Amino acid sequence: xSEFAKRIGFAAVAIPLVVWAVWAGGAALAxxxxxxxxxxxxxxxxxxxxxxxxxxxxxxxxxxxxxPLFVHARFQGWWAPxxxxxxxxxxxxxxxxxxxxxxxxxxxxxxxxxxxxxxYTGGMLSFAYTLRYHRFAxxxxxxxxxxxxxxxxxxxxxxxxxxxxxxxGKRKLMxxxxxxxxxxxxxxxxxxxxxxxxxxxxxxxxxxxRLTMPLAASLAFGFLxxxxxxxxxxxxxxxxxxxxxxxxxxxxPGHGGALDRVDSLLFTLPVAYxxxxxxxxxAA
Numbered sequence: 001x002s003e004f005a006k007r008i009g010f011a012a013v014a015i016p017l018v019v020w021a022v023w024a025g026g027a028a029l030a031x032x033x034x035x036x037x038x039x040x041x042x043x044x045x046x047x048x049x050x051x052x053x054x055x056x057x058x059x060x061x062x063x064x065x066x067x068p069l070f071v072h073a074r075f076q077g078w079w080a081p082x083x084x085x086x087x088x089x090x091x092x093x094x095x096x097x098x099x100x101x102x103x104x105x106x107x108x109x110x111x112x113x114x115x116x117x118x119x120y121t122g123g124m125l126s127f128a129y130t131l132r133y134h135r136f137a138x139x140x141x142x143x144x145x146x147x148x149x150x151x152x153x154x155x156x157x158x159x160x161x162x163x164x165x166x167x168x169g170k171r172k173l174m175x176x177x178x179x180x181x182x183x184x185x186x187x188x189x190x191x192x193x194x195x196x197x198x199x200x201x202x203x204x205x206x207x208x209x210r211l212t213m214p215l216a217a218s219l220a221f222g223f224l225x226x227x228x229x230x231x232x233x234x235x236x237x238x239x240x241x242x243x244x245x246x247x248x249x250x251x252x253p254g255h256g257g258a259l260d261r262v263d264s265l266l267f268t269l270p271v272a273y274x275x276x277x278x279x280x281x282x283a284a
Contacts, residue, residue, distance in 0.1 A: 010252055010255060017032070018032070019144075022128070022132060022143075022144050022147050022148070023140055023144050024140075025132050025133070025140060025143060026072070026076070027072065029072075029128070029129055029132060030068050030069055030071070030072035030129060031069075033068035033122075033125050033126060033128060033129060034065040034066070034067075034068045034069050034122070035065070036121075036125055036258060036262065037064040037065050037067065037068060037121045037122035037125050037126075038061050038062075038064055038065040038122075039251065039257075039258040039259075040064070040121040040125070040248075040257075040258045040259045040262055041057075041060055041061045041063075041064035041065075041117050041118060041120075041121040041122065042057065042061050043248040043249045043251075043257045043258060043259040044060075044117040044120060044121060044239070044248075044259060045057035045060055045061070045113075045114075045117050046248075046249070047239050047240060047242075047243040047245065047248060048113050048117065048239075048243075050242075050243035050244060050245065051242050051243050053109065053110075053113045054106070054109075054110055054113075055110060055113040055114040055117060056093060056096060056110060056114045057114070057117075059092075059093050059096065059114060060114040060115075060117045060118045061118075063089060063093075063114075063115075063118035063122065064117065064118040064121045064122030064123075065122060066122070067118065067119075067122035067123050067126050068122060068125060068126045068129055071126045071129050071130065072129060075129065075130075075133050090111070090115065093110075093111050093114050093115065120266060121259070121262075121266070124265075124266040124267070124269060124270055125262065125265070125266065125269065127269035127270045127272075127273045128147055128265075128269055130273055131143070131146045131147045131150070131269065131272065131273050131276070132144070132146070132147050134146050134273070134276065134277070134280075135277075136209075136211055136276075136280050136282070137209070138209075138210070141208060141209065142208070142209035142210065142211065145204055145205055145208060145209045146205075146209065146211075146276065148204075149197075149200055149205070149272060149276075150225055150265070150268040150269055150271075150272035151265070152196055152200060153193040153196055153197060153222055153225045153226060153229070153268065153272075154225070154229045154264045154265055154268045156189070156192045156193050156196045156226075157189035157190065157192060157193045157225075157226040157229050157230060157264070158189065158229075158233075158264065159189075159192065160185075160188045160189040160190075160191065160192030160193070161181070161182075161185035161186060161188060161189030161230070162185065163188075164184055164185055164188030164189075165180070165181065165182040165184055165185025165186075165188070166185075168184045168188075169182025169183065169184040169185045170182065170184070171183045171184070173185070173186050173234075174234060176241075177234055177237050177238050177241060178233070178234055178237040178241075181233075181234070181237075186230055189226055189230065190222075190223055190226040190227060190230075192226075193222040193223065193225060193226035193229075194219050194222035194223050194226070195222070196222060197218050197219065197221050197222025197225070198215060198218045198219055198222065200218075201213055201218040201221075202218075205283075206283045207283075209283075210282060210283045211280050211281070211282060211283055212280070212281060212282075212283040212284075213279040213280055213281060214279075217279045218279075221272075221275050221276075221279060224271060224275060225268050225271055225272050225275070228264075228267040228268050228271040229264035229265070229267055229268040230264070231267055232263050232264040232265070232266050232267030232268065233263055233264045235263070235267075236248070236259060236260070236263035247260055248260050
């Protein structure tokens, strides 16, 4: 089977699953995010080990998966995990690091890498849940449209950067980190996101979610989300280069690993949430 056929096959399964989970919300979305976070965290720790680090990857994978579930519990009003719970988890990881590795095993480095992997994956992906239940999301449709916006802009940025970068890109953006990315591609990707943002607000959010923002705000939103996604892509490229690997794993046929698919979203989701909270207003 060709790489293209593998990509199509994966998309045919993944896209309906994601759409259904976002629309359904609640436990369905939380479980999907927890599974994605666990897999992405495992790939992150595998890369970290490749650089010589020694994280407590089992603890980190569980911690990453728990974060979306904690967020779900809080939004459903079942239980609101306090900072005390988080601090206990941190202390538990530190205690295990000291017990298993000893003082010579660099316990502070172990704790730092373990916590970073969990927050980088589970923490950032959880913003998809907070977008779904944004304070302005009055129903399933409006919540789904809010989640779809950063996904659309991320896809638009990647597509624009790839097409224009291949056709016209000569000057490399950061050759020591990602040799294929070009300045033209980065600018084109941002331009595509800016246009998509304005169109989406005008023709999707305003009529169907009854939410809007000024034109200048929607243009700025598209640019900032695009920039965040490109930084997220470069961050994962830096991690992979340091670990000496091309893909985070071979889990997804034709796509590499889960972290390769969500690297930009780990940055665009939280940025989109903060900006939408500031810029959105009810449509007249």
